[in-house]
Ligand code: HEM
């Protein structure tokens with residue numbers, strides 16, 4: 001915890017408040033007093049919430065779980081940037097020292113037709129789960145477990161799969177995209193298994209099914225703005241999007257069609 | 270045929286269509302600009318070039334026939350490009366119905382955010398341009414066959430020249446984003462290649478718009494005339 005700075009700061013927050021999925025919402029202004037620069041952004045909100053509760057008001061609802069940058073729950077727009085001003089960082093890992101005394105901070109939920117607001121800053125990201133179920137699997141033989149490292153994986157492929165697997169499904173890519181597109185997420189999930197030898201049998205069906213599900217969920221198309229890449233807390237590259245485009249084209253040329261049922265279970269309508 | 274329509278529902282597929290047709294249109298604007306550089310060689314050369322276009326594909330095609338093949342191809346490309354452009358724009362707007370109170374762009378550019386508007390300006394311009402220098406409908410003193418004359422007289426009006434310049438600035442922005450974007454949409458990437466495709470886009474966007482803009486300016490300043 002070296003370099004602890006003692007001076008606290010006061011901020012003015014403008015927060016989106018919305019009591020339920022169907023109700024309208026509005027930006028409400030709060031004072032965040034005596035904020036320590038060592039707090040994380042979520043801890044700062046915790047403090048604001050404690051005071052709201054003490055005063056008998058409804059606390060600000062936001063998603064969070066691990067608070068260590070690995071679960072992907074804590075998404076919110078901070079001053080127009082998904083997860084705030086620090087690159088490669090989730091909101092829970094963003095520290096208040098990146099703000100200054102007297103700053104005004106606008107906090108909004110992810111905005112996308114496919115991510116409906118549940119309450120305040122909480123959105124429903126189950127569309128992501130349905131994209132993963134559409135193609136995030138491989139075939140393995142049942143019976144005795146295969147020996148470890150039986151299948152050779154070239155180092156470059158392993159590295160690439162690992163980069164793709166770093167995706168925590170937070171939805172920042174969708175939130176930042178002017179088209180509300182989920183290409184970065186979906187392409188990372190397609191590549192995660194698709195570059196590995198174990199993922200080859202389903203390679204073409206996977207890309208067909210995941211893209212089909214992505215589009216059925218109501219995400220937009222990619223205009224190559226690259227906003228997603230800029231805010232991804234895991235710094236996943238848009239090269240995966242090009243790879244997905246290439247594989248989808250090949251799958252199309254091979255005459256692949258989406259599996260029955262894919263793209264029909266749209267939860268959010 | 271049904272399977273094509275099925276595919277066309279996909280936004281990823283529409284982007285292949287944008288990229289392939291955009292590439293064709295790029296090929297056209299590049300050749301068109303190159304050919305027009307002949308205006309700097311004087312009336313004879315320029316009119317000879319314009320006449321030569323009609324002789325393209327000669328032993329196989331008759332006078333002007335191949336030109337019509339090219340025009341038909343272009344028309345189809347333009348049609349598909351515009352259809353996809355509006356379908357995608359609508360789809361993308363619906364996917365993000367609400368805006369943020371605070372908006373901060375990260376890596377997107379003015380060019381990438383205005384593709385549809387740049388496209389619409391170019392479209393309106395192309396319609397005007399055809400009526401102006403191809404059919405002569407809106408030309409003050411159109412002489413069929415005397416391309417050089419039509420060119421010079423056409424650009425003597427500062428208002429008309431101004432519109433040509435504006436449209437080509439818009440085209441420059443469209444190409445600046447479009448020319449590298451098409452590689453991404455088709456999945457042609459690679460860590461070394463990505464840098465190169467950006468340079469390619471800047472170079473050709475600049476060459477095409479600057480050369481096109483030079484024509485009205487050359488007439489207005491008397492360098493051609
Ligand atoms: C000389 C004429 C034109 C050329 C050379 C051209 C070229 C291109 C190219 C190369 C792309 C990139 C495709 C990709 O991202 O894969 C593109 C995208 C685009 N074009 Fe054009 N275009 C022209 C005219 C038009 C017109 C007339 C319109 C609409 C009225 C238009 C609207 C668009 C839009 C909206 C995009 C972006 C689509 C997206 O990324 O979502 N373009 N264009």
Ligand code: FES
Nearest residue numbers: 067071072074092
């Ligand atoms: S709370 Fe888990 S990543 Fe932020």
